[in-house]
Amino acid sequence: LTGYITLDTGYKNTGATKSAITFLDGEQGILRYRGYSIEQLAEKSTFMEVAFLLIYGELPTEKQIADFEHEISHHTLVHEDMKKFFDGFPSHSHPMGQLGSLVCSLSAFYPESLKNNQTEEEINLTIIKMLAKMSTIVSWIYKKSFGHPVIYPQNKYDYVSNFLHMTFGQRTEEVAVDPVLVDVMNKLLILHADHEQNCSTSTVRIVGSSDCNLYASISAGISALWGPLHGGANQAVIEMLEQIKNDGGDTQKWIAKAKDKNDSFRLMGFGHRVYKNFDPRAKIIKKACDDVLEKLGVNDPVLAIAKQLEEVALKDEYFVQRKLYPNVDFYSGIIYRALGFPTEMFTVLFALGRLPGWIAQWKEMKVNKEPIGRPRQVYTGSTFREYVEMKGR
Ligand code: SDX
Numbered sequence: 001l002t003g004y005i006t007l008d009t010g011y012k013n014t015g016a017t018k019s020a021i022t023f024l025d026g027e028q029g030i031l032r033y034r035g036y037s038i039e040q041l042a043e044k045s046t047f048m049e050v051a052f053l054l055i056y057g058e059l060p061t062e063k064q065i066a067d068f069e070h071e072i073s074h075h076t077l078v079h080e081d082m083k084k085f086f087d088g089f090p091s092h093s094h095p096m097g098q099l100g101s102l103v104c105s106l107s108a109f110y111p112e113s114l115k116n117n118q119t120e121e122e123i124n125l126t127i128i129k130m131l132a133k134m135s136t137i138v139s140w141i142y143k144k145s146f147g148h149p150v151i152y153p154q155n156k157y158d159y160v161s162n163f164l165h166m167t168f169g170q171r172t173e174e175v176a177v178d179p180v181l182v183d184v185m186n187k188l189l190i191l192h193a194d195h196e197q198n199c200s201t202s203t204v205r206i207v208g209s210s211d212c213n214l215y216a217s218i219s220a221g222i223s224a225l226w227g228p229l230h231g232g233a234n235q236a237v238i239e240m241l242e243q244i245k246n247d248g249g250d251t252q253k254w255i256a257k258a259k260d261k262n263d264s265f266r267l268m269g270f271g272h273r274v275y276k277n278f279d280p281r282a283k284i285i286k287k288a289c290d291d292v293l294e295k296l297g298v299n300d301p302v303l304a305i306a307k308q309l310e311e312v313a314l315k316d317e318y319f320v321q322r323k324l325y326p327n328v329d330f331y332s333g334i335i336y337r338a339l340g341f342p343t344e345m346f347t348v349l350f351a352l353g354r355l356p357g358w359i360a361q362w363k364e365m366k367v368n369k370e371p372i373g374r375p376r377q378v379y380t381g382s383t384f385r386e387y388v389e390m391k392g393r
Contacts, residue, residue, distance in 0.1 A: 041190055071128050077136070077153060097226075099141060104219035116211070123366070130215065209371065209373040217362050234346040235343050242302060269331075275325060289331045292335055298338040300334055310326055
C-alpha cells in the first residue's frame, strides 16, 4: 500500500463478508435473526427453535423441531474419557479456559469431524454433536466449580430442561421443568444466540476459513468471547457493581471515573461498536430481571445500583455525546446470579447462547465456499536496512 490513508484499526468499518443470518441496525437498535425480530423470538420462541432457525434458515415445523431435539438429546453424553480432562483442571481455573480446552478436545473423541470434504450429513452430525455436548460440558464445568459430582443428561428432557437438570438437578427433580427457570433460560439463550460479525463470530469464521474443524473453530470463538471488552463484560459488570456497592454506592463518583481520561476505569456493560442507540437485548433483559427476581423472591442490592448508574449515565453529556447505552451484558449477570451461577460462569453461559450463531456463521462460510481469510495492513515499520554484525551494534 503506498501513500497515506486514514486507517481505523480494530476492523471498525470493515465489511468482512456477506451473510443472510442476522440483521443489525445500530442507529435504530434493531436486531433480527433470519428476518424475525428479537422481541418476537424472545417472547414466543424457544432456544432450540431459534438454533434451528439460525442454522437452517427457517422456523422449524413441529416434526422438524421434534426430530432436531430428539437427535440432540441422544448426543448429549460426552465420552467418559473427557472426565480425565475435567479432573485435570485446578479447581480455581477459570471456566472459560476449561470450556475452550474441552470443546477443542472434542475432535479427539469424534475424529470424523476432521475428515476433509465432509458430506452435508457428516457436517450436520458434527453440528448436532457440538450443540448437544456443549450443554453437558457447561453444566459439568459448573458442578466442578463447587466440587460437586456431575449429573448425567436425561433423554426425556428438552435442551433447556436437560441443562437445568444437569446444573441444578440435585436441588429437586422439578427444577428442570420449573416454568420460571425454563422461560428465563430460553429467553437469555435466545438473546445471545447471534449478533452478526462481532469479535468472536469473526474469529470463528476466520479460523474456519482455513478449513479447520468445527470444534477448533468454536474453541477459538470461546477464547475471543472471554475478553472483558466482549463477552467477559457480563462478569466484569457484576464485579463493577459489587465494587460500587462496597464503596458506598456513590454512582456519581464512578460515572466521573468512567469519564476521566486519566483513569482506566470504564463503565462495563455500557457502549457498543455498532449500537448507537439502546441495545434491544438490554431492554428485554432489564425487564426480565425485574420479573425473575420478583418471582424467585431475590432482592439483589446491585440491581438498584445498576438502574441508578443507567439513569445517571443516560443524562450525562459524556455518554449522550458518545451514544453510550447499556448493552446486552449490563443486566444479564444479575439474572444469572439470581439463578445461582457464580460470576465466573457468566461468560460460559454467554457462549452456550452464542453457539448456534457461531455454528450458523461457520456453516454459511463453508456453504459459500469462502476463501481463507487473509486481511492486509498499512505498513508503518522501517524501510530496508543492511544487516549489522554484533560488533557494530
Ligand atoms: C459485547 O460486537 C458485538 O456485537 C458484541 C456483542 C455481541 O453480542 O457479540 O454485542 C457483545 O461484546 C457487548 C460489549 C461488552 N463490552 C463492554 O461492555 C465493555 C465496556 N464497553 C467498552 O469497552 C466499549 O464501549 C466497547 C468495547 C464495547 C466498544 O468500543 P469501541 O466501539 O471501540 O468504542 P471506543 O473504545 O472507540 O470508544 C469511543 C469513545 C471513547 O471516548 P473518546 O476517545 O471519544 O473520548 O467512548 C468511550 C471511549 O473512551 N467509551 C466509554 C465506554 N465505552 C466507550 N467510556 C466509558 N465507559 C465505557 N463503557
